[in-house]
Amino acid sequence: MREHAFLWAAAAFYAGGSALTVRRLRAGGASESLHRWNVATLVLGFLATTGFLYLRGQNLGRCPLTNAMETTVFLMWSAVLFYLLVGPAYRVSFLGAFTAPLSLLLCLVALLGLSDARAPIPDKHSPWVEFHAAIGVLACGALGLAGVVGRMYLMQERQLKTRRLLPSFLEFPSLEQLDVIGLRLLLLGFAMLTVGMIGGEISYRVVGHWTAPKIAWAVATWVGYGAMVVWRLRKMLNGRKAAQAAVYGFAAMLVTYWVAGVLR
Amino acid sequence: MKLVMVGLNHRSAPVEVRERMAFPRVQMGEATCMLLGASHLKEAAIVSTCNRVEIYGLAENAGNAAAGVRKFLHEHHRLTESVDAHLYEHHGVDCVNHLLEVTCGLDSMVLGETEILGQVKDAYEMAQQAGATGAALNRLFQKSFSAAKHIRSSTAIARGSTSVGNVAVDLAEKIFRDLGARTVMLIGTGEISETTAKALKSRGAGHVLVCSRSRERGEAVASEFGGRVISYDDWPVEFPTVDIVISATAAPHPIITVERLTPLMHARQGRALFLIDIAVPRDAERACGELENVYLYDIDDLQQIAQQNIAARASEIATCRKLIAEHRGRYMAWFESRWGTEQTDASLPRSAHNHAS
Numbered sequence: 187m188r189e190h191a192f193l194w195a196a197a198a199f200y201a202g203g204s205a206l207t208v209r210r211l212r213a214g215g216a217s218e219s220l221h222r223w224n225v226a227t228l229v230l231g232f233l234a235t236t237g238f239l240y241l242r243g244q245n246l247g248r249c250p251l252t253n254a255m256e257t258t259v260f261l262m263w264s265a266v267l268f269y270l271l272v273g274p275a276y277r278v279s280f281l282g283a284f285t286a287p288l289s290l291l292l293c294l295v296a297l298l299g300l301s302d303a304r305a306p307i308p309d310k311h312s313p314w315v316e317f318h319a320a321i322g323v324l325a326c327g328a329l330g331l332a333g334v335v336g337r338m339y340l341m342q343e344r345q346l347k348t349r350r351l352l353p354s355f356l357e358f359p360s361l362e363q364l365d366v367i368g369l370r371l372l373l374l375g376f377a378m379l380t381v382g383m384i385g386g387e388i389s390y391r392v393v394g395h396w397t398a399p400k401i402a403w404a405v406a407t408w409v410g411y412g413a414m415v416v417w418r419l420r421k422m423l424n425g426r427k428a429a430q431a432a433v434y435g436f437a438a439m440l441v442t443y444w445v446a447g448v449l450r
Numbered sequence: 451m452k453l454v455m456v457g458l459n460h461r462s463a464p465v466e467v468r469e470r471m472a473f474p475r476v477q478m479g480e481a482t483c484m485l486l487g488a489s490h491l492k493e494a495a496i497v498s499t500c501n502r503v504e505i506y507g508l509a510e511n512a513g514n515a516a517a518g519v520r521k522f523l524h525e526h527h528r529l530t531e532s533v534d535a536h537l538y539e540h541h542g543v544d545c546v547n548h549l550l551e552v553t554c555g556l557d558s559m560v561l562g563e564t565e566i567l568g569q570v571k572d573a574y575e576m577a578q579q580a581g582a583t584g585a586a587l588n589r590l591f592q593k594s595f596s597a598a599k600h601i602r603s604s605t606a607i608a609r610g611s612t613s614v615g616n617v618a619v620d621l622a623e624k625i626f627r628d629l630g631a632r633t634v635m636l637i638g639t640g641e642i643s644e645t646t647a648k649a650l651k652s653r654g655a656g657h658v659l660v661c662s663r664s665r666e667r668g669e670a671v672a673s674e675f676g677g678r679v680i681s682y683d684d685w686p687v688e689f690p691t692v693d694i695v696i697s698a699t700a701a702p703h704p705i706i707t708v709e710r711l712t713p714l715m716h717a718r719q720g721r722a723l724f725l726i727d728i729a730v731p732r733d734a735e736r737a738c739g740e741l742e743n744v745y746l747y748d749i750d751d752l753q754q755i756a757q758q759n760i761a762a763r764a765s766e767i768a769t770c771r772k773l774i775a776e777h778r779g780r781y782m783a784w785f786e787s788r789w790g791t792e793q794t795d796a797s798l799p800r801s802a803h804n805h806a807s
Contacts, residue, residue: 351758361722
């Protein structure tokens with residue numbers, strides 16, 4: 187229960203961050219202090235999630251990626267981690283405002299929608315299993331943040347197209363900047379996903395206990411994102427369509443992951 | 451001791467009066483020294499911009515000092531007729547409040563403009579170099595600068611542009627990552643299109659192409675921006691390399707149509723196009739704005755955004771005044787701890803001639 191208290195605390199911080207996001211979208215100008223609070227809620231949420239993962243790892247004696255709930259929490263943690271790395275690097279303060287609602291959603295799904303039942307301990311164990319799972323979920327974190335960037339792009343593009351500007355319009359980065367950040371996150375996420383797939387193949391050879399739905403999900407995700415990378419690099423996918431692909435691609439990956447978890 | 455201010459601005463005096471009262475930059479130091487000699491001021495600073503001339507000072511007797519400043523202004527500018535009707539005065543806490551409002555852009559012609567902060571800083575530095583400022587004005591001006599920064603960062607008073615040209619620049623900066631690498635094409639020339647191009651160029655836009663029916667006119671405009679003239683009929687040829695189009699022709703029908711633009715956009719490989727249609731009647735079909743990666747704004751769209759920004763700034767005035775009151779309170783607490791509580795001079799109104807606002 188102590189572990190879950192950390193997760194509820196994270197949910198509270200992200201809920202606060204999401205409320206600030208709504209305020210920032212409406213407030214426009216007076217948002218420097220709101221931005222600081224926004225980042226503070228994300229940092230606090232990140233620390234609380236780290237607390238959960240640490241305690242769970244201590245209890246399990248291994249990386250806490252043994253069920254869908256833990257994996258979702260790890261995904262939330264890695265998405266915020268990428269924001270904390272990418273946001274200051276690109277000076278995109280508003281990205282944090284959009285990361286908070288995604289983190290809240292993942293946190294609530296993990297707490298309320300997914301089973302936290304302990305998975306049976308496999309007979310054979312290999313560090314490749316944990317490596318594969320951890321790198322795979324970190325990749326999903328990067329792709330999740332690419333989805334957040336895509337959402338920002340769609341919102342900014344809509345404002346520019348309809349000529350109806352929100353008070354916070356000037357806070358948004360330029361469309362081109364969002365496009366570049368989204369592409370770099372996609373490339374990073376896909377590269378990590380590929381490394382995770384290789385790790386998965388090695389671990390399958392060692393322990394051999396991956397289930398068919400899980401393998402099908404992993405291959406479909408890799409192929410889907412691989413196609414996205416190719417289309418983007420060949421400039422066959424750009425602008426609004428690229429942003430939509432990042433948002434819907436991540437949503438599809440999440441939902442199918444949860445479904446695959448139920449089927450296994 | 452009491453602070454005093456005498457001055458005029460765009461609301462109290464027409465430009466004919468303001469231009470006669472202005473202090474040229476090169477004469478500011480000398481004029482400040484003359485002012486100290488000719489009035490009863492212990493400290494003084496002259497703020498002179500195109501929209502205002504204001505003299506701030508510290509004096510034993512505010513009434514006598516203000517009269518001395520008025521006399522100085524008339525004599526220094528060799529005025530043959532009185533400008534007293536255009537001058538206003540503020541004493542004590544009202545003087546502090548006025549400078550804070552000026553520096554924060556609340557008293558400017560364009561509400562919230564930020565250029566005034568630099569102008570007041572210049573004026574203060576010149577007065578300081580002339581040895582005309584002391585503890586009271588040093589602290590007052592420093593306080594006004596920190597208040598301006600605080601208010602600008604915590605309210606929307608300076609946010610959003612209020613002119614058509616600058617609104618276009620704001621939009622361009624939200625489409626493109628780096629204006630420096632962008633090419634602007636002017637199709638047809640005119641006052642607003644040139645102002646818009648100037649605003650884009652001032653914010654770093656790279657190349658300018660001018661496409662005009664009159665070669666002579668085109669060359670004159672192109673030379674202003676260091677750009678290149680192209681034949682009027684060649685604009686579709688240059689189109690794939692252009693990022694921002696400012697169209698302002700006198701054509702009676704749209705010259706940029708969906709039919710014409712669609713193949714041109716294919717050649718751009720997904721690069722965005724910002725289409726600014728300043729012409730009346732419009733040069734671009736409205737439906738062009740629905741094409742992917744095309745962002746179309748006409749003159750009404752830009753003016754509407756400018757009006758919204760002005761309204762948004764105006765809605766921040768009350769918040770700004772609250773913050774100003776905090777800064778003013780801190781300054782007055784310091785001032786009174788040093789020179790004692792202000793005694794209102796019964797022979798003078800608190801603000802002898804407030805400007806109409």
